[in-house]
Amino acid sequence: MNLARYFGFALWLALAPGHSQGAQKPDAPPTAGGKNTPTAKTTATAVAATDPEYRIGPLDVLRIDVWKETEISRVAPVRPDGKISLPLLNDVQAAGLTTTQLAGVISAGLKDYITNPQVTVSVSEINSRRVYITGEVTRAGAQLLLPNMTVLQALSSAGGFTQFARLKNIYVLRMEDGKSVRHLFNYKEVVAGKKPEQDIQLQPGDVIVVP
Secondary structure (H helix, E strand, C coil), rough: CCCCHHHHHHHHHHHHHCCCCCCCCCCCCCCCCCCCCCCHHHHHHHHHCCCCCCCCCCCCCCEECCCCCCCCCCCEEECCEEEEEECCCCCEECCCCCCCHHHHHHHHHCCCCCCCEEEEEEEEEECCEEEEECCECCCCCEEEECCEEEEHHHHCCCCCCCCCCCCHHEEEEEEECCEEEEEEEEEEHCCCCCCCCHHCCCCCCCCEEEE
């Protein structure tokens, strides 16, 4: 091979597709575990942040901001007894209140120590709104309750049924007026569109039983 042909061949290798050092591979599609993929928790928290009627519950995490008072401002988890701990005020009842109502309670308590306190409360994490799936499913346990979630939607996240599941006899246990009430759910009929009224919206604390 003469010198001219050698350099011509080397130049072809450098410019050929796939051999150029500056060539870029196409971006891989995002995976389910990608950082930009919203999770149930982030979705529920985002909804709570824009819902002025959301009621704080035990185990939720709150962000308390007191204007110009960095020593009081903090992230405060709601304890199982429904209270949070704050400097100067000690224990403050949070569960059952909206963020606006809680901000008012904190502001009123701080008036004994601070002139015209400006308080903002926001929800950082929602951990209180949960439903439970038990019985003949692949993944039993607690599940974060998303807005307007129905029985069928919750079951779709349980990983499927076992071979022993009695799909016609599923039911939801719910506390109503201090009593445990069963709401029947015939999976086969619901998915066939025969009894859509059985696919009720879930409430916090509901237990879906798959016998």
